[in-house]
Amino acid sequence: MLKVSTFVVFLSISFYIIPFKRRSFNVYVIAVSGILYFLTLLWENYVTKIVPDPYLDEVFHIPQAQAYCDGRFDIWDSKITTPPGLYILAYFKALIFQKFTKLSCDVHTLRSLNGVALLITFLYACNCRHQITQSHKDVIHTAFNIALFPPLFFFSGLFYTDVVSVCSVLIAYKLVLDRKKGLDNHYNTLSLLIASIISLTIRQTNIFWMTIFLGAIDLVNALELEEIQPGKPLQYSYGRLNNTPLSQANLL
Incomplete structure (x- = not known):
């Protein structure tokens, strides 16, 4: 019952943050979200049934998260090479759910965090794709493919950084796409x-996605805004970036 209510509340908040204009499209997104959430629950329960104890790198991640859940932030396993973002999320999740269950940081509950993260990943993938194409079928198909990508879906049943990391990158990607729509304001920049x-607190290798990838997209968007319209005379400038057509480009 707790998982069902969590899903309903989460969807309500999500569609307030990421609204779609057509109500029929919202219905499809809710339906596919429900299917995805059901699949993640089945997978996580199956994994926990077969492997109830920490598995692979979980032998490092889970004890560290449990230490944070107990408020022992001074404890750190030197064998861990990732930043503490995942464990901080586990701590806040424990604060929220400790009123409903005493097992707020057991293996099963920690693993279920990635199920929620995968659902958020799906919703943000829908939004990002929707800003690129207006085909609703393509939007849902692309987002569902991303969520069911074998390595990503596999780790949704374990307490790893992979799913939360992808989710965080998509959230940032959506904010960059919003800037292209003219939502380039102080709130967007701060967000x-x-x-x-x-x-970056979840996985240090996200430095590539946060700087090179998203920075390049933002640069291209800025260049497109400065694009010279056909028929206008060419101008010379110093210290500015220009998206000059290849036929007009030269070294001078």
Whole structure:
């Protein structure tokens, strides 16, 4: 019952943050989200049934998360090479759910965190794709493919950084796409900064996605806004970036 209510509340909040204009499309997204959430629950329960104890790198991640859940932030396993973002999320999740269950940081509950993260990943993938194409079928198909990508879906049943990491990158990617729609304001800039910092606290290799990838997209968007319209005379400038057509480009 707790998982069902969590899913309903989560969807309500998600569609307030990521609204779609067509109500029929919202219905499809809710339906596919329900299917995805059901699949993640089945997978996580199956994994926990077969492997109830920490598995692979979980022998490092789970004890560290449990230490954070107990408020022992001074404890750190030197064998862990990732930042503490995942464990901090586990701590806040424990604060929320400790009123409903005493097992707020057991193996099963910690693993279920990635199930929620995969659902958020699906919703943000829908939104990002929707800003690129207006085909609703393509939007849901692409987002569902991302969520069911074998390595990603596999780790949704374990307490690993992979799913939360992808989710954080998509959140930042959506904010960059919003800037292209003209939502380039102080709120968007601050949100993008916070999302990027959170992403880096989850996995340090996200530095590529937060700087090179998203930075390049933002640069291309800026160049497109400065694109010279056909028929206008060419101009010379110094210290500016220009998206000059290849036929007009030269070294001078």
